[in-house]
Amino acid sequence: MAEVLTIDGEVARPLKLDAAELAEIAPAYQVPDVSVLDPKRTGRAVRLPGLLERAGVREEAKWLNLHAEADDFHASIPLDAVRERAVVIYSLDGGPLPVKAGGPFRFFIADHAACKTHEIDECANVKFVDRIELSRERGHDNRPHDEAEHAALHERQG
């Protein structure tokens, strides 16, 4: 089964898109090389507004809930704060984005703050994201919230 990214919640048209369908989103929303956003990152990405437009995001949507079923990691962030600078990285060198790069889909916020310094921090760059859920209220978030938890998470990630 192809890997798909679900976009649902406060949207007119819930979507399930695979990498090929993400690549078909209008060129204006494509970022062919994410290193332009962060020199340490590679791959092809699509800007968040391209996804929101396809899904028909509702006015009431205020929070973006990023879910990674693979390792049960979740972040809930205010939509307006990231709308114009968030992307989903979905491909590398013409193939799928590898798991070791956070694939098949990786949420990425340009100019994110350092870990735990803000709601919009590096920890919200959710790897293996399989569902982007729009909501009116803040949703489930299990990002590490103290130094020890965070160190333990990074230890597990290697």
Ligand SMILES: Nc1nc2c(c(=O)[nH]1)N[C@H]1C(S)=C(S)[C@@H](COP(=O)(O)O)O[C@H]1N2
């Ligand atoms: N699915 C998932 N995404 C995740 C994490 C995680 O444990 N699981 N860790 C987060 C944290 S705490 C950080 S700081 C960044 C690290 O991303 P990097 O390994 O690409 O630098 O990924 C974030 N995304």
Ligand SMILES: [Mo]
């Ligand atoms: Mo982090």
